[in-house]
Amino acid sequence: MTTLTAARERPRPVRRTRKTHARRREGLTALGMAAPAVVLLIVFVVVPLALTFALAFTDARLISPTPARFVGLDNFTRLFQDPVFFKSLRNTAYFAAVVVPLQGGLALVLALLVNAKVRGVNFFRTVYFLPVVTSMVVVSLLWTFLYRQDGLVNHVLSALTLGHVEGRDWLGDPATAMPAIILMSVWQGVGFHMIIWLAGLQTIPAELYEAADLDGATRWHRFRHVTWPGLRATRTFVLITITIQALGLFTQINVMTEGGPLDSTTTVVYQAMRTGYEQQQTAYAASISLVFFVLVLAVSLVQRFLTREKD
Incomplete structure (x- = not known):
């Protein structure tokens, strides 16, 4: 055995x-x-x-014969006394505060429109998404010509107002430079988030809309009680992605205005690049980047906390 x-x-x-x-x-x-x-x-x-x-804690330069030395918090002390940094911080916050709700809301409206089952809807989806697949550099160059004093924007305004509105240099005026960039940025990026909203809309069960119709709900009540709650996860993703993209504004500034006029369009990312490469102050640029990283992380965590699913 x-x-x-x-x-x-x-x-x-x-x-x-x-x-x-x-x-x-x-x-x-x-x-x-x-x-x-x-x-x-x-x-x-x-x-x-x-x-x-x-x-960030040294005096390193991009090109220097002397080795970097430890300087402690000197770069951060200089940073918080730098008026250009606070101006770039305000410009970045202003851009994000306008772009996030405007682009997100417009993208949702477009998604609701192209979600309808009508003929030719695929054509409009392609048209709205086309700027997204175009390089931001190309788009920025194109809109730079449109915004010139002899550009298409001023010609259209003059034609619509019968010559009563004079053309202006939209990117050369501190009062209009940032709004002009905001308009272009929203136009270029709205198609991407339209697709995200559209994907979220198509995950909502059709039975909920049928039940709402049986109850005699209006379009507004259907949106408020069915569509909007069903987009909880989608709107969190859209909110966070638009905010991160807005806070990282760089390409449009670099191509269209180079931070001008009078630093009215300088952003934190652009200031860090200009300080690190053009002025060759690598350590100071690192301190700018580090402070900006902490700020973006804090904003993202606050957004995630406010948009969390509550029991």
Whole structure:
């Protein structure tokens, strides 16, 4: 009996060994597939963040024969006494405060329109999404020509007002430069978030709308009690992504105004780039970037807290 029992149990360690080898192979395969993403994350996120943190406490310059020295909090003391930094911070906050609700709301309206089952709706979806696939540099150059004093915008305004409104240099006036960039940015980015809203709308069960129709609900009540609650996760994603994109405003400023006129369009990201590369003050630019990173993180956490699902 003992011999028979031992003979039956002999293959079990072999099966366990095979299972162990299979699990190891699966683990190595998963590690190999994740390795490229992990390496890119380390190289382009972790390492730059660590270097930024280290350089912010030194006097390092982009090109300098002398080695960097530790200066403590000198860069941050200078930063919080810099009027250009506070002006760029106000410009960034102003841009985000206008773009986030305007672009998000307009994208939702467009999504509701193209969600209707009518002929030709795919054409309008393509037209609204077309600016998104166009390079921001190309769009910025195009709108720069439109905003010129002899550009199309002024010609249209003159034609509509029968010559009573004179043309102006929209990007050369501190009062109109940032609103002009806001208009262009909303036009370029609204199509992307329209698609996100549209995806959220199509996840709402049709039975809820049928029940609302049976109850005699108006369009406003259908939107308020069915559509809007069904877009809870979607609006959180849209809110956070638009805010992060707005706070990272750079390309439009770099191409269209270069921070002018009179720093009226200078943003925090553009100031950090100009300080680090044009003025070659790498350490000071690192301190700007580090403070901005903390501010964006705080804003994102507050938004996530306010839009969380409540029991």
